[in-house]
Amino acid sequence: MINAPNIILVGPMGAGKTTIGRLISQSMGKEFYDLDKVIEDNAGADIPWIFEREGEEGFRKRETQALSNMVQSDTHNTVLATGGGIVTRSENRDILQQDGLVVYLYASVAQQLYRTSKSSHRPLLQAGDPKATLKKLFEVRDPLYREVATLVIETDARHPKAVANKVLEAIKRYLTSEDSNPNAHLNRGSW
Numbered sequence: 001m002i003n004a005p006n007i008i009l010v011g012p013m014g015a016g017k018t019t020i021g022r023l024i025s026q027s028m029g030k031e032f033y034d035l036d037k038v039i040e041d042n043a044g045a046d047i048p049w050i051f052e053r054e055g056e057e058g059f060r061k062r063e064t065q066a067l068s069n070m071v072q073s074d075t076h077n078t079v080l081a082t083g084g085g086i087v088t089r090s091e092n093r094d095i096l097q098q099d100g101l102v103v104y105l106y107a108s109v110a111q112q113l114y115r116t117s118k119s120s121h122r123p124l125l126q127a128g129d130p131k132a133t134l135k136k137l138f139e140v141r142d143p144l145y146r147e148v149a150t151l152v153i154e155t156d157a158r159h160p161k162a163v164a165n166k167v168l169e170a171i172k173r174y175l176t177s178e179d180s181n182p183n184a185h186l187n188r189g190s191w
């Protein structure tokens with residue numbers, strides 16, 4: 001098991017945050033949370049229902065609330081998979097950068113499209129052309145994912161287990177290099 005801080009996964013819809021988050025939490029002996037699921041549990045309703053009743057703005061308020069609750073709850077030893085739009089609010093980006101080791105799971109628009117095509121649970125992809133939507137979102141969000149992330153992992157040509165192994169290796173390498181630098185303090189395990 002790697003002695004690591006809380007791990008936060010960011011990236012677009014279909015990057016594999018939920019899938020990979022679960023796998024690495026098992027390998028690291030950490031508890032797994034999926035922020036989309038936390039939001040649904042808090043609301044007692046699913047994400048499509050929240051978007052329908054409260055619009056995207058209502059969903060974003062719930063998302064920020066769920067993220068800050070998580071930070072304040074003083075939970076330790078966790079892997080958190082976020083939703084694809086977590087980086088759109090600057091207050092969320094501030095929280096992410098302060099409270100975990102952030103890993104960006106990169107996926108091309110083509111892979112995002114392929115991986116999201118089998119599910120109708122993503123309201124932003126239900127209207128219009130999903131490829132055009134994913135491309136537009138990616139243009140805006142890719143720099144924001146990079147802004148908050150310490151590590152970036154390519155997922156396109158890798159099976160989920162291989163992606164999980166890459167993430168684990170990258171975390172291990174990062175922590176080892178920090179440990180070897182006496183001036184670098186990883187103060188990122190506070191929830």
Ligand SMILES: Nc1ncnc2c1ncn2[C@@H]1O[C@H](COP(=O)(O)OP(=O)(O)OP(=O)(O)O)[C@@H](O)[C@H]1O
Binds near residue numbers: 036159
């Ligand atoms: N590396 C991969 N290769 C192939 N398929 C993958 C890979 N990672 C995830 N998938 C598949 O892609 C789909 C979407 O994955 P997942 O739900 O984990 O994405 P997500 O990043 O959590 O998306 P969202 O932001 O919408 O929550 C799932 O069917 C999953 O099995």
Ligand SMILES: O=C(O)C1=C[C@@H](O)[C@@H](O)[C@H](O)C1
Binds near residue numbers: 012082122
């Ligand atoms: O990319 C997004 O904005 C979203 C991604 C999903 O994880 C959910 O959080 C929701 O469907 C919105």
Ligand SMILES: [Mg+2]
Binds near residue numbers: 017019034036081083
């Ligand atoms: Mg997810």
